[in-house]
Amino acid sequence: MTEATMGEWDVAVVGGGLAGLVAAATATDAGRRVVLVEPRPPGGRARCDEHDGYVLNRGPRALYLGGPGHQVLEALGVDVSSGGPPPTHGARIALGGRLHRAPDGPAGLLRTTALTGREKVALGRALAAVPKLDASSLVGTTVAAWLDELGLCGAPRALAEAYVRLATYVDAPDALDAGAAVANLQAAIGPGVRYLDGGWQSIVDALADGHRCTVVGAAATAVAAEASGASVAITTDTGLLRARAAVVAVGTPSAARSLLGPAADDDLATVGPPVTAACLELGLRRPSGHPFVIGVDDDTYLSAHAPAARLAPPGGALVHVLRYHRVGEPTDAEADRALLWRAAERAGIAVDDVAVDRFLARMVVSGALPRAAAGGRAGRPAVAAEHRPGVLLAGDWVGPEGMLADAAIASGHRAGRHAAERSATMAVP
DSSP, X not given: OEEOOSOEEEEEEEOOSXXXXXXHHHHHHTTOOEEEEOXXXXXXXXXXXXXXXXXXXXXXXXXXXXXXHHHHHHHTTOOOOSXXXXXXXXXXXXXXXXXXXXOOHHHHHHHOSSSOHHHHHXXXXXXXXXGGSOGGGGTTOBHHHHHHHHTOOHHHHHHHHHHHHHHHSOBOTTTBBHHHHHHHHHHHHTTOEEEETTTTHHHHHHHHHHSOOEXXXXXXXXXXXXXXXXXXXXXXXXXXXXXXXXXXXXXSHHHHHHHHGGGGHHHHTTOOOOEEEEEXXXXXXXXXXXXXXXXXXXXXEEEEEETTSSOSXXXXXXXXXXXXXXXXXXXXXXXXXXXXXXXXXXXXXXGXXXXXXXXXXXXXXXXXXXXXXXXXXXXXXXXXXXXXXXXXXXXXXXSSXXXXXXXXXXXXXXXXXXXXXXXXXXXXX
């Protein structure tokens, strides 16, 4: 990317996170003159930080193989083939104060000590049905209501809720759309996920360096379609930009509202609350005893991303320990920190093993929850709308496709295409 001054452009992208980078790359590849407005280094929440040879991903990040994000990245020429799957062989669940073998597959279900025989049958039937479900038939139904329909209760229900959290990073069974949740469960069970060598910084670098647009290192303060309808004005703290089309990809609905003003009210009327989590990132001198542990009782999740992917020095390991925040409830950073350290110790991690550690008290997982009451993913704001001509939205809370990074990438791609098509037909006055 190159630096630039104010001016007139085919496409302006406001926000340099994953959605914004994909939108800019898509419009650039279509032959448009694209400017990216971003005051910080590109990447947003997908940026990684390196400390003493350990690549910290700002939370546990996995690419859903075969999902919309994977497909778009491949189409843009981003190589996401390097890395490995989560270390789920021999995975454990923490239930009732003990570690048990995870009921992953028929063998794991048979051997786990976490469930009685009757409970194993109930959970096994529910899990076996997931790949065959029509996720669209569950749109508008909450996860809690769906589990009620399955007749799950007690430990099997707690485990099913834990698997939903694992697949969606969301702890909101009474509000989360079951259609969205089941689609992610099916993706995790089917094609699976991959931890990437070099972390998600590898995606950021490939998008930023492989699809060169122009960068304005400024903070946008307002985005508005001009009265003529032919252009969009982007006000920044260093001047004014005009473009035939603009993509607002600033990460959260509240950030979009601050730029668009009342023009965004219709879009944001049914948007759900943000999804957050606490995360402890640990660079270890040696692998942990249990590299994959799902906390059923305490809403935690531990996974060793290295050595599955190249994120640590030779012989070392990189472990993420996550606590899912219950959506809409207050959080306690110190209580979360203590809980995550206990989860790490439970997995066999000793303090002396830790070379690097970082605690993220309130990490934004997703800009907005896809609520069943709002129609799940289909109820999220559209990328393009008639009431905001020339202004497109992108982010993990926008558009009908996917959740998490899949939603960000898919909406960014769609917004970039829309912006490129509009800029081919509109003239900046």
